[in-house]
Structures are given as C-alpha cells and as structure tokens.
Amino acid sequence: MFDSNRFTAEIKTSENYEYLILNMFYDFNNEIMKRKIDLVYKDKIFATFTDENRSHSPFRIRKQEIDKIISANVGKEIFINYTDRINENGMTVGILKFSDE
Numbered sequence: 001m002f003d004s005n006r007f008t009a010e011i012k013t014s015e016n017y018e019y020l021i022l023n024m025f026y027d028f029n030n031e032i033m034k035r036k037i038d039l040v041y042k043d044k045i046f047a048t049f050t051d052e053n054r055s056h057s058p059f060r061i062r063k064q065e066i067d068k069i070i071s072a073n074v075g076k077e078i079f080i081n082y083t084d085r086i087n088e089n090g091m092t093v094g095i096l097k098f099s100d101e
Contacts (some may be wrong), residue, residue, distance in 0.1 A: 008077075011070070018062070020063070021059070022082070023058050024082050025056040029086065030055055033053075035055075039096065041078050041079070074099060075098070078096040079092050079094075
C-alpha cells in the first residue's frame with residue numbers, strides 16, 4: 001500500500017471546533033460496522049476511539065476527547081490508525097500535529 005491518500009492535519013490548542021471528523025469509507029461497502037481509531041506516537045497507542053456506524057459515515061471525535069491529550073503532545077507527529085472488519089490489521093490514514101500557535 002502507498003500513502004497517496006494520507007494527510008496531515010494541524011490543530012491549534014486554541015482552535016474552536018466541536019468534532020475532529022475523519023472521512024474514511026469504501027466505495028464498495030456501506031454496511032454498519034465497528035470501527036476504531038488509534039492515535040499512536042512512537043509505536044505507543046495513547047488514545048483509542050470506537051464507534052459502530054455505516055462505513056460511509058464520518059468518524060467523529062469530540063473536541064473534549066482531543067483536549068484530554070493535546071497538551072502533552074504539542075509538536076509531535078501523531079499517527080491516525082484506522083481499523084475495521086475489512087482492515088483488521090489497521091492502516092495509517094493520516095497524521096495529527098498539535099500546535100500552540
């Protein structure tokens with residue numbers, strides 16, 4: 001697999017938003033399934049978010065949940081790993097960077 005669809009999102013600690021929204025879906029499937037997002041830094045998972053929804057539905061993470069981890073991770077490149085029943089081993093779909101600016 002190659003990284004042509006991987007993105008980097010920078011979030012400022014002062015930014016005002018309700019959800020971090022990840023659009024991750026398959027063009028061949030729209031079933032309801034359990035999905036998981038792991039936030040990983042240096043091979044250590046420090047946050048896991050799960051939901052059960054249609055694969056075409058956005059994966060939403062509340063700002064309050066992001067705020068719990070943001071202060072200890074400013075300036076780090078945090079990998080966003082996505083897992084579901086089709087990708088049981090998971091895949092990195094993007095990178096988060098938190099900044100104080």
